Amino acid sequence: MEESYVLHLQKQYQKFSDFYLCYCGHARCEPLHSYGPAVRPNYLLHYILDGSGIYHVEDQDFPLHKGDGFLIEPNKQTFYQASEEDPWTYLWIGFDGAKCESCLHSLGLGSDRLTFHCEDDGSLLKLVDSMLTYNKSDTEADFMLQSLLCQFFARLAKGISWGPERHLSKRERENLYIHQAMEYIRNNYANGITVADIAGYVALNRSYLFTLFRRVLGVSPQECLTQFRLTRAKEQLTLTDASVANIAMSCGYQDPQVFSKAFKQQFGITPVKYRKWDRERALRSLEHMAEAPGEAVSEEDALG
Template identity: 45%
Template structure:
């Protein structure tokens, strides 16, 4: 059960920036929300504990000092940690300039995570909003003014953290690709790659889809088959030896994987391989790796 104190406000929805709701919550283990959407922007900030936030097929593990943005009319899911459930505050808002301000802060659907070390100040602002909870013009002006202050406190660091999150994901993919390049000849699995990078398989899958447009398994198979093509053209190794050299302990499994990707058996490819150059064979994987190495 969630222990929450929240307020919802009525607005004319014509201003540049206005508060729709705000609140504070202390959750119990595994308390969750969604997947569901809201008609306005919603910022949550974690005061203590841990949890995770899932949005656009990406999952973020968050703890005290971090927050997340939910876009209007977009499905989102978040859940408290099983052992250390979080407490958080939130502010829902809208307005003709809300999107502009958020983008200027570096927050968007691609970069929904931020950090801020001013938890006491953010809590004080939200508490002030909640104390001025009438529908009179004085309290309305005060809440909307406090919203500007709330966003300004976050603005100092939100953009930097968004870029760091992206850079971190890119580094994970680079490490994973490097591991595959060095170990494709061994019978490694995607779980081995994830363990090496020290992230779970689900997150590794998400990162590969985001940066390379394919799953880790697809990349591993593509890399192995590309190396097999090179060996088929440049050596007279038996098919069984090429399979073993590319991480396949079963030649039949290798043959099926090769046929699925190239539309022919390894033996048939070998007969026709003199029509292609080694550079052309490697272009497919090198192109993927080059995308990771761009500054």
């Protein structure tokens, strides 16, 4: 490499375990400069600022040019090389965390789609250059780097386009909408969200969202939201001593009576009676185990 600028981080994971920056940089490569075959422990995105090269993964070769990018997944052997006549200049960010797959999926990237094209006005390079200035391990730097990582993904989300050969199929697009909607429900079910909020988040009208949920999941968005909330409530009734009113609030119900009515309609029993029944069942199971310690309790008996 003729010119390279690199930042390696060590402690980001301590504050941001779901999604955090590991390292970043950019470089202008010499002709035929290559990396690999190699395996990475984390996710890595490259974006080509100029020139061209080739990305090889799992017996596939991807010729790439200015404006293209490629994803390297953890624990997969990859190889990439700059062209001889027009070697590329690229930037990269390495990242990791429990929500990486979800974040990438929201961009349309994953194991089945490892390359992309992104129209950019220089913002991605500016963001990486900003990351490079925070080379100290302190609280300000940690939060600023986290912010810049999110801005980087936001810029990708704005600029990524799929050419004819990269066009998302109707099924892929529908699955992406469902994934985004379910992620929104998981993260916000406790906040009193509505179907309109879900539709707004995935940028679909309510009618199409309803059709999509019915076709893919077999339930309406409202039914899906209700089932998710009540399943979480059921878990809390089993695992905590919180009052029914508090559980209702934590699952997005402002009125405990509305919650109890919905719970009974879904499970055929009120929350109070369910908690009593569940704990009596657990007690019977423990008594049975104490009386016959050498006998295994079947799943059917344990579940009542």
